[in-house]
Amino acid sequence: MISAIGAVASNGMLGLDGWLPWDIPEELAYFERTVAGAALVIGRLTYESMDVVPEDSFIVSRQSDLVMRPGCVRVDSVVTGLQCALATGKPVFVIGGASIYAAAWPYCRRFFLTRIEMSFEGDTLFPDVISAGDWHLVAEDRKIYLEKRTGQPVVCRFLQYEQESPHKLPLLDL
Numbered sequence: 129m130i131s132a133i134g135a136v137a138s139n140g141m142l143g144l145d146g147w148l149p150w151d152i153p154e155e156l157a158y159f160e161r162t163v164a165g166a167a168l169v170i171g172r173l174t175y176e177s178m179d180v181v182p183e184d185s186f187i188v189s190r191q192s193d194l195v196m197r198p199g200c201v202r203v204d205s206v207v208t209g210l211q212c213a214l215a216t217g218k219p220v221f222v223i224g225g226a227s228i229y230a231a232a233w234p235y236c237r238r239f240f241l242t243r244i245e246m247s248f249e250g251d252t253l254f255p256d257v258i259s260a261g262d263w264h265l266v267a268e269d270r271k272i273y274l275e276k277r278t279g280q281p282v283v284c285r286f287l288q289y290e291q292e293s294p295h296k297l298p299l300l301d302l
């Protein structure tokens with residue numbers, strides 16, 4: 129199964145200066161727990177922002193000379209990344225950023241989306257081509273955590289959306 133996972137602020141922001149606009153360790157821990165053991169499809173900028181990238185990560189970039197960390201493979205399109213990730217036999221998670229979500233979401237069965245109920249300054253928006261109206265909400269949990277930059281409590285809604293008939297991927301051209 130192909131899933132996507134991400135978190136979005138109430139004003140649609142996903143990223144700031146190459147990282148997250150907020151500091152909520154529990155939300156990051158949820159992300160890490162959820163994708164543990166999966167094959168990942170990652171945009172090049174998101175990949176470069178990560179301290180640790182697990183093996184079987186497929187990095188989407190048009191730069192053919194990009195040097196990859198051990199266990200990571202560059203792919204030149206989102207579809208190729210999804211095909212390669214599926215070929216590992218592991219569950220597949222698309223972890224962003226924005227353009228990668230936009231290209232991958234037609235193929236995703238599930239979207240694990242954390243809605244952070246606070247507005248944040250940012251420079252990267254959740255793509256507006258993904259309309260939650262097309263998805264069914266299948267799971268929801270709600271927690272309040274301390275956001276460490278503002279020192280304010282923030283509501284995090286851990287949602288899982290599902291789309292009934294994701295597009296089929298073209299066969300891997302070996």
Ligand SMILES: NC(=O)c1ccc[n+]([C@@H]2O[C@H](COP(=O)([O-])OP(=O)(O)OC[C@H]3O[C@@H](n4cnc5c(N)ncnc54)[C@H](OP(=O)(O)O)[C@@H]3O)[C@@H](O)[C@H]2O)c1
Nearest residue numbers: 134135142143144146147171172173174189190224225226
């Ligand atoms: N809130 C969240 O859940 C979440 C999740 C992920 C990321 N983020 C944040 O979002 C920001 C990064 O996201 P972003 O959208 O700016 O960048 P990104 O999607 O991580 O990476 C963009 C890069 O991916 C490659 N790329 C994108 N689409 C492609 C395509 N169709 N074909 C081939 N290559 C393609 C290009 O790499 P080349 O330039 O090398 O060709 C492009 O410059 C950061 O601030 C990050 O922390 C937040």
